[in-house]
Amino acid sequence: MINRLSAVALAVAAALAAPAHAADVQPEVVVSASRFDDADSKAPVSLTRISRDDIVRSGASLPDVLGMAAGVDVRPMSGALGIDTVVDLRGFGESAGSNTLILVDGQRLNPVDMSGIDWSAIPLHNVERVEVMRGTGGVLFGDRSVGGVINIITDKSGAPRASAGLTLGSYGYRRVDVSAAGSADATYFNIFANYADVNGWRKNTQGDQRAVSGRVGHILGDEREVFVDVAAYGDSNGLPGSIKRADYDADASRARSLTDHQKREGYRLRPGVRYAITDTLMLEGEITYNTSRQNAVYGATPYIANRDTTAFTPRLQWRHGLAGLASTTVAGLDVFHGKVDNVALDQAGSQLSRAFYVQNTTSLRSDLHLTLGGRRQIVRQHAEDRANGIDGEATHARNAFEAGLAWDLDRSTRLFTRWGQVFRFANTDELFGYDPLTYAPVFTGGNVRPQHGTNLEVGARYKADGLMVQGAIYRLSLTDEIGYNPITYANENFDRTRREGLELEARWRALRNLELNAGLITQNAKFVDGPYSGNTVTLVPNLKYRVGAVFDAATAGRYGATWTHVGKRRFGGDFDNTKEMLDGYGILDLHADWKVRDVTLQLRLANATNQKYAPYALYSSFAGDYYFYPAEGRTLFGSVRYDFR
Template sequence: MKKIILPSLLVTQLFTANVFAETAVKPSGVVVTANRFSSTDFNANQSIKIISRDDIDNSPYSSIPDLLRSQAGIKVSSQYGNQGIDAIVDMRGFGESAIGNTLILIDGQRLNNVDSSSIQWSSIPLSNIDHIEILPGSGGVLFGDKASGGVINIVTNKSGKNSSSIKTTLGSYDFIGLDAYLSGSNKGFYYNSGISSSKENGYRENSQSVSNAISGRVGISSDRYDSFIDYSLYQQENGTPGAISSSVFNANPKAARFQNNFQRKDGFKVRPGLNIKISDSLEFSSEFSVSRQGFKSDNPDFPSKSYRVIDTYTFSPRIKWDHNFSGLKSSSVFGFDYILGKLNVNNFGNANQSAEDKSYGIYLQNTTWLASYLNLTSGLRSHHNEQKANQDAYTSYGQYNPYVQGETSQNKKAYEISLNYFKDNWGGYVKNNQGFRFANLDELYGYDQNYISTFYGNILKAQISKNNEIGLLYKSNVFDARVALFRTELTNEIAYNSLLGANTNYDPTLRQGLETNLNFKITEGVDVKFIYSYLDARFTSGSLDSKFVPSVPKEAGSFILGWNNQEYGKYLLQANYVGSRYFADDIQNTKDKMPQYLTLDAKATWKINEFKINLTGLNIFDKKYAQSGILNFSKTDYFYYPANGRSLYISAEYEFK
C-alpha cells in the first residue's frame, strides 16, 4: 500500500462527511456475545465484562492489547513495542499457546487465523470501536473452536450518527501517527470508517515500523432489516530484532540480536451481511466473509526467507426466536457456522508446505427468564473438523526427505449451562461449560535436527476444556464490584513441548483462580479502580505432575486513579503489576523465573471547544523489564523480549461539527 493513500483518504472523506444528515441508524452500547445478536439487555449474561468507549478514551494506551492488559485475568505479551505488533493476549493462563485458546472477534466474527500467527491489531483503528466485550472462560457453544480461555469481542460503532474527527500524534522514538473517524446517514443509508497511519523508529535497534489501515461499514437500514458490507484493508512492516541474551539485556536492552531481519504483513477482509426482523418474535442474521493475509518474513541473519498466504472463508447464518416456554419469557438462537482456511507457505531454499482446515457446526442456545431478575441459559454445539497438511520433498545437509502428507477428521461437542441473577444492586452467576480446540495448522509441523520446519504426518487430537465458575457482582452509584472464582480442567491440551521439540497433546492440566474488579467513586470527579487476579496453572498428572505452566504469572493487577474536572481537564494514573513466571520452554520448572515488574503510566486530557489535547506517559520511571522471554535451545541462558523504556506522546484531536 502506498504511504500517500491513507492521508489522501483522510482529507477526502472528512470533507465529504457533512453532506449526510445526523440520523442515528442503530443504538450504540449493544452486547453481542450473549447470543450473537445485538441486544441492549446487559443482564442476560452477568459474566460479560465491558470496556466502554469512555474507558477507551480515558485510557493512556493506543493499542487494543495494551487496553486489555489491565483487565483481570488477561495477560499480554508484546514482543515489539507499544503498538501491539505481534502481541499475544492470554486469558486465564495458556502461556505460549494463548493464541489458540483466546478467541478474538470483531462484531461477532473471528479474527484468529487458522495458523498461530498473531492478530493484526493495527487493522482495527481505535477510533472505530464502540466498546469491547470480554467473556471469560466460555463461548464454545456460540463461537466454537479456540474459546477455552474465553472470548473478546470488539464491537465497532454502527450508530450512523453524523460525526467526523481527525487526530495527529507525535511521540518518543520518532513516532508520528494520523487517525480519523467519520460516520453519517441519510434516509436509511449509513456508513462509518476508521483510518489509521503511523510510523516510528522504535525503542530497540531494528524495531522500526510502518502501519496503515482502514476499516468500516456501509449499509442500508430500516426498522425491519439491515444489510451491510464490512471491510478492512491493512499493511504493516517492521524490523524483528529478536530476543536478546540475559547479559545483553542487562547491559543494553535496546540492542537487537538480529540487525537485518524484518517482516511484512498485508491483507484485506470483506464481509457482507444481512439482518432481518421477520416478525416481532423472529429475527434472522447471516454473514459471509472472505479474507486474505500475506506474511513475508525475510531473515538474512539466519538466513531464511518465507512467504505465507492465508485465505479464509466463513458463513454464519442464525435465527433468534423470542417465545414463551411453559409461560416463561424465553429466547432461542439456532445457528450454523462454516469456516474454511487454506495455508500456503513458500520456504525459499527449503521445502514448501500447504495445509487446510475445514470446520462446520450447528448450535442451539436458549435463555429462559425464571423471574424478572433470574434467567437460565443452556446450549449445545456439535462440530466437525477436517485437517490436512503436506510438505514437498527436500534435501537437508545431504539427506533426502520424501514428500509427506497427513489428514484427520474429528467430531466434538460443546455445552453450557448458566444461571444469571440481577436484582436491585446485586448480581451473580454460576456456570458449567465444555469447550474444545483443534490444532492450528502450523502446530502440525515440528523441527528436524537442523531446525528446519518439518511435517511428520502427525495430526494432534482435539483439546477439551471443562470449566466451572461462580461470580458475584454489586453495583451502586459509588461502588462497583465483581469477583469470580473458576476452575478449568483440560485434557489433550495442545502446546509446544520443548523436551520433544514438537507440538504435542499434554497430559491433563488445570487452571484455577480468582479475578476481582473493584471501582470506587471517591467524589464527583475522582474514581479509583483496583483490578487483581490470582491464577494457578499447572500439570495434574504424568511426568510433569504439579509443574507450573510456563509464561503464566500467579498474580497480576492494576491500580487506576482518575480525576475528571470540567474546568481543569481529565487526569489518569495507572500502575500495572505482573508477578514472576517461568520462562517459555521451562516446562520442568528447573530454571529461574522471569522477574516480576511494576510500571506506571499516566494520561492528561484537555478539551478546548472542538479541540482535544492528550499528553501520555508510559513506563514513566523507565523500568527495564520484559513481558516475555524464552530459554535458549540448550537451556543454559535466558533470552528476553525487552519492553519499551519511558515513552511520551502528545496528540491533538479536532472534532468537526
C-alpha cells in the first residue's frame, strides 16, 4: 500500500507546488513542535491548528472539537457531556487511550492507569487553540505519543474582559459559562468556570460536569514571568454499559445497567516560570501536581480509586547558530511520578519516569531545514495486590531518535519528510494479569515488554491567498505492541503490527463570505506476523472524511454545516476477523450564530438526520453476541453569551 500512497503524495506535492505567485503568509504560533512558542516553526511535522474561532462557532464539546482535524477518530461511549470519550490518532482502536497523548499546555492528562481523560478538567471557554500533531512525539514527549500528540493550549491573556453564557438543549441539557480577566501593573489574572448537566438520551446517561480554572501571573520584564495555573473539576454520570444486538435493534436508548454510576473530583496546581536568560537563551519550566478521587459502582461492586501525579518539566531553548547557519536547540528533563490506589480491590500501582531529550533544528539553507533529536526514558513500575499477596516491580528503558527535513519551495509551500522512533510502556493496569490455569491474579510487569517501533512520513503544505492544503502519507511499524487479548484474557505483547495511511485536509475561502473545509484519512492497520498475520486491527475504519462549509452573512449571521463519514470497522475483540463488520455511519451537524452588539446567539443541531450508529461495539466470544454503545440521536442546542465591556 505504501507504494501507491507514495505516488499519491508526490502528485499532491506537485499540485501544491504549482502556484508561482504565493502571497505573504502570516506565521502561526505553535508550541507542540518544539515545546516553546514558535511563530515560524521549521519542524517537519504534520500539524493541525484548531483556532479559538473554530472552537466557538462549532458549539461542540471539546472531544468533538478534536474530530475537526484529519486523522482524529472520536468515540464517545455515553452521554452528551463526552465524559468518557476516547480519542484515536492513526488507528489504534481498542488501545487508543494508551497511544494518543493528551496535553494541557504541554502537561500530560493521561493517567498512569487505563482510566480515561478527565475532560471536565478543561473548561471549553478556557481553550485558546488546539494543536494536533500526528505520528510524532517520541523525542519531545516520549511514552504514549505513538499515534501522536494533542496539545490543548489555554488562554493566558490578561487583557481586561468578562463574559457569561447560557446553553440549553435536548434531553434536559443545561450549561453555564462565565469568564473574567484583568491586570494591575505587572500582575495579570484570568478565571473561567462552567457547569453543565443533562438527563441523557439513553437510560442511565444522566450526568453533570463542573470546572473552575485560571492563572495568576507576574511580569518580571521582557520575556520574563512567573505564574501559577490552578484548576478544580469534577463530574458524575450514569454508566448504561453496552447492549446486545437485539436490544440495539429494538430500542438503542436502552441500558444494560440502570444503577451503575461514577463520580470523580480533582484539582491541578501548576506553578511555572518563563525567563529569557539572554537574547538567545530561554528557560521555561513547571511543577505540576494533579490529584483526583473517583467513586463508582459496576455491577453492584464498589470501585474507589485515588490518583496522584507530580511532574517536573524544565527545558531550555538556545538560538546559538552553527557555522554561520541559523540553528536552535531545545533540551529538557521530564520527571513524572504517578500512582493509583484502587481501594475497593486493595490494589495499587505506581510509575516513576525520568527522561532527557534534545532536539536541534538547523537551516542548511534559507529554504532547507534539518531537524535531529533524541530521547532516553527510564520507567520504574510497581504494582501490588494486597488481597492476593502480589508485590512486583520492574524497570524498563527505551531510546527514541528522530530525523527530518523541511523544504520551503516558496513562501507558501513546504515539503517535509521525517523518520522517527516511538515507544510506550505498559500502564499500571497492564501490570496485572491472570494465571491461565487457576485464573488467580499475577504480576505481569516483568513480562510485558515496552512497545516500540518506527514512523516514516512524507508530507506537504500549501497556504496562501485564502487556501490551505496539507497532506501526508505514513508507515508506522510496531514491535511488541501492548494490548488485551480476549482469547487469553491477558494483557500481552502482540506480534508485529503495521499502520499505513494517507491524510489530507484543506480550507478554502472560495468567496469573501464563504469558507469550505475538508479532511480525509484512508488507513490500513493490520498484524504482519503471528497467528493474526494479515488481519485488521479492530475498531479502526479504513476511511474517514469530513466536509464542511461556513457562510458569513455579516450582520445577518453566520451559518455552517459539516458532514462526517466513518467507514466500516471490525468489532472490538474480533482478532480473527471472522465476524461481520460494524456498520459505518454519516453525521450531519448544522450550526448558526448571530452577534448583536455585545450579545452572541448560537444554535447547533447535532446529528441532524437522526442517524442511528454505534462509535464503539464489541463481540463477546464468551456470550456469543455483539454488544453496542449507541451514540445520541438528533440533539438541538441553543446558547446566548454576553460580553461585558
